[in-house]
Amino acid sequence: MEHYREKGFKLTPQRIAIMKFLEGNKNHPSAEDIYQDVRKTFPTMSFATVYNNLETLREKGHISSLSIDPERRRYDPDTSCHHHLICLKCKMVVDVYADFKVHVPDEQKTSFEVLGSHIEFYGTCPECKKEEGI
Amino acid sequence: MEHYREKGFKLTPQRIAIMKFLEGNKNHPSAEDIYQDVRKTFPTMSFATVYNNLETLREKGHISSLSIDPERRRYDPDTSCHHHLICLKCKMVVDVYADFKVHVPDEQKTSFEVLGSHIEFYGTCPECKKEEGI
DNA sequence: GTTACTGCAAAGCTTTTGCATCCCT
DNA sequence: AGGGATGCAAAAGCTTTGCAGTAAC
Numbered sequence: 001m002e003h004y005r006e007k008g009f010k011l012t013p014q015r016i017a018i019m020k021f022l023e024g025n026k027n028h029p030s031a032e033d034i035y036q037d038v039r040k041t042f043p044t045m046s047f048a049t050v051y052n053n054l055e056t057l058r059e060k061g062h063i064s065s066l067s068i069d070p071e072r073r074r075y076d077p078d079t080s081c082h083h084h085l086i087c088l089k090c091k092m093v094v095d096v097y098a099d100f101k102v103h104v105p106d107e108q109k110t111s112f113e114v115l116g117s118h119i120e121f122y123g124t125c126p127e128c129k130k131e132e133g134i
Numbered sequence: 135m136e137h138y139r140e141k142g143f144k145l146t147p148q149r150i151a152i153m154k155f156l157e158g159n160k161n162h163p164s165a166e167d168i169y170q171d172v173r174k175t176f177p178t179m180s181f182a183t184v185y186n187n188l189e190t191l192r193e194k195g196h197i198s199s200l201s202i203d204p205e206r207r208r209y210d211p212d213t214s215c216h217h218h219l220i221c222l223k224c225k226m227v228v229d230v231y232a233d234f235k236v237h238v239p240d241e242q243k244t245s246f247e248v249l250g251s252h253i254e255f256y257g258t259c260p261e262c263k264k265e266e267g268i
Numbered sequence: 269g270t271t272a273c274t275g276c277a278a279a280g281c282t283t284t285t286g287c288a289t290c291c292c293t
Numbered sequence: 294a295g296g297g298a299t300g301c302a303a304a305a306g307c308t309t310t311g312c313a314g315t316a317a318c
Contacts, residue, residue, distance in 0.1 A: 007318095008271080008272075009272085010271085010272055010273065010316080010317050010318070011317075011318095012272090012273060012274075012316075012317070013316095014273080014274070014275095015273080030307090031307080031308080032307085044274085044275065044276095045274090045275080046274070046275045046276065046277095047275095047307090047308080047309095048274075048275065048276080048277095048308095048309080048310085049273075049274055049275065051307095051308065051309070052273075052274085052309095053273090055309095056273095065204070067201055067202065067203075067204035068201065069201075070199070070201035070207065071306090071307090072306085072307065072308095073204065073307080073308085085238055085242065085246055085248065087246075088249070094242070094246070096238050096239070096242065097239075098238070098239060100234070100236045102234045102236065102253055102255075104219055104230050104232070104255055105230070105231075105232060108219065108228070108230065111259075111260045112219055112221075112228070112257055112258070112259055112260060113257045113258040113263055114219065114255050114256075114257040115222070115256055115257040115258065116255070116256055116257070117253055117254065117255045117256070118253070118254050118256075119236055119251055119252070119253050119254075120251065120252050120253075120254070121236075121238055121248050121250070121251045122248075122249055122250055122251070122252075123246055123247045123248040123249040123250070124246070124247040124249065125245075125246055126245040126246060129247055142296080142297070143297085144291085144292050144293070144296090144297060144298065145292075145293095146291075146292065146297090146298060146299075148298080148299070148300095149298080164282090165282080165283080166281095166282085178299085178300065178301095179299090179300080180299070180300045180301065180302095181282090181283080181284095181300095182283095182284080182285085182299075182300060182301080182302095183298075183299055183300065185282095185283065185284070186284095186298075186299080187298090190298095205281090205282090206281085206282065206283095207282080207283085
């Protein structure tokens with residue numbers, strides 16, 4: 001945690017709590033999820049603080065924000081290259097680690113500078129599939 | 135247009151205007167874009183009507199909704215399998231037609247039923263790249 | 269002492285909903 | 294005639310912003 005120390009970046013207790021919650025978190029939480037958890041320790045925590053911190057952490061490259069869930073933004077502390085699989089029913093998101101060799105056709109690439117890519121798989125998770133059978 | 139006729143689906147002038155605007159549209163418009171255009175012909179048009187129609191058209195499989203732009207939902211009349219390239223600056227979206235062979239690793243596939251996938255490429259469009267040089 | 273952060277409230281946007289009226293079929 | 298669609302207003306979410314007070318550095 002200490003290695004996050006840098007100029008113009010203060011390690012406030014609230015920020016540390018948010019970073020601790022995110023660290024290694026595989027649930028791709030929303031701002032609400034983060035707020036609800038950190039509020040247990042900091043009852044005065046506000047959404048403004050959550051959003052401010054998420055934006056700051058994203059700017060610094062410590063987390064990335066996902067638009068895979070159309071209903072709300074999700075956050076991912078894993079900034080390494082990977083993809084996502086979302087359940088269309090419960091919106092659960094799981095990581096997909098695989099180095100897919102995808103690239104846009106050359107004629108588009110020449111005019112449009114491609115900086116990256118992300119694959120979203122969608123379907124039905126095990127729990128929701130079980131419910132379907134009922 | 136007439137071939138959209140079916141039971142429980144009325145061809146109102148407003149709906150036809152929305153469908154005409156979308157037909158062959160490659161701009162991946164938002165509800166606002168659609169509203170602003172159709173309002174020229176139907177000054178009484180409301181957002182409720184736009185959203186109602188988009189949802190109905192989506193249910194019937196005539197259009198698809200995209201979550202590639204984190205700021206607002208975009209709509210695409212092209213429901214064939216293709217992918218998208220978005221400009222991080224101006225949020226312009228262009229189609230990428232290519233049949234990428236991507237699939238989740240088998241161990242995930244067995245528990246999670248994968249129904250489809252979508253690739254989003256992101257980068258800088260020609261216009262925005264030009265501005266960068268200034 | 270500076271500078272950045274917190275927390276509250278208010279506002280901003282996008283999208284949804286309730287409901288009376290309307291009109292396509 | 295009947296059932297879906299329209300349009301208005303209000304509400305509901307999610308996210309951002311302004312600002313005064315506070316705390317990290």
